[in-house]
Amino acid sequence: MASASSGRSSTRSSACGGRGGDADRGTSWSPIAYLEGPLEYKPAVYCKCKKKAPRWISWSIMNPGRRYYACINRRAGGCDFWQWHDEGSTTPFVKQLLIDLRDKVWALAKENAELRDSFADARSGTEQQLFGTLQWTALTTALADKESEVFSLTGNLKKLETQRQLLVVAIIGCMCIVVGMLFT
Structure with a gap:
């Protein structure tokens, strides 16, 4: 697992609560169903809040299909934890x-x-x-x-x-x- 990289900003704008999308197009959901829920993975990765971080799929133009972890409460005052699950892009x-x-x-x-x-x-x-x-x-x-x-x-x-x-x-x-x- 890699630490947060320069692709952070593009992925942040692409995912909305784990349902990735392109805000410019008015879509905000993952085009495919998740094979497993965002919290159904092992081994667990914890954010700075000491909570299990959900694993989302990025649907941004820069990193389509690439998985990442982010604080479950990041949009509601949680920590700024964010890191890639997958090494490198495709x-x-x-x-x-x-x-x-x-x-x-x-x-x-x-x-x-x-x-x-x-x-x-x-x-x-x-x-x-x-x-x-x-x-x-x-x-x-x-x-x-x-x-x-x-x-x-x-x-x-x-x-x-x-x-x-x-x-x-x-x-x-x-x-x-x-x-x-x-x-x-």
């Missing part, structure tokens, strides 16, 4: 590859979040359309029932009108017979 090719992969993961994560938001919006719109369609279907069914009832009542009304006319004719016929019997 080759320029591997460094650039890690940066490109990091950026691609962040871009895909952003795109995934945007797609999820779009999907949620589309789903909400679809649910509203479905609700409207169900309401329309219910109203159409109710209208069809009312039209059927009107048709049935219209048929009954015609029957009753015909029966009323027959009754009037029968009454007039009876009256004619009665009047004819009175005058004969």
Whole structure:
């Protein structure tokens, strides 16, 4: 394990609570899941506060993928303990590859979040359309029932009108017979 080196400043700005990121891009999380938790390593390394120092992964441009130790409370008044876990940096090719992969993961994560938001919006719109369609279907069914009832009542009304006319004719016929019997 090497002591703190000149890469300190670039790594400090890249890690936020163990979730490395590039502050300029608005990302502040590690593009890959840690294989082990920041405190799940052995042998333990202790900071000046006498607490086990978490081991983080740097995602800075200068030291991508390089691991380091820092005081667990360094952002909340802890000590200034900081040291590299890995000796030296990687080759320029591997460094650039890690940066490109990091950026691609962040871009895909952003795109995934945007797609999820779009999907949620589309789903909400679809649910509203479905609700409207169900309401329309219910109203159409109710209208069809009312039209059927009107048709049935219209048929009954015609029957009753015909029966009323027959009754009037029968009454007039009876009256004619009665009047004819009175005058004969």
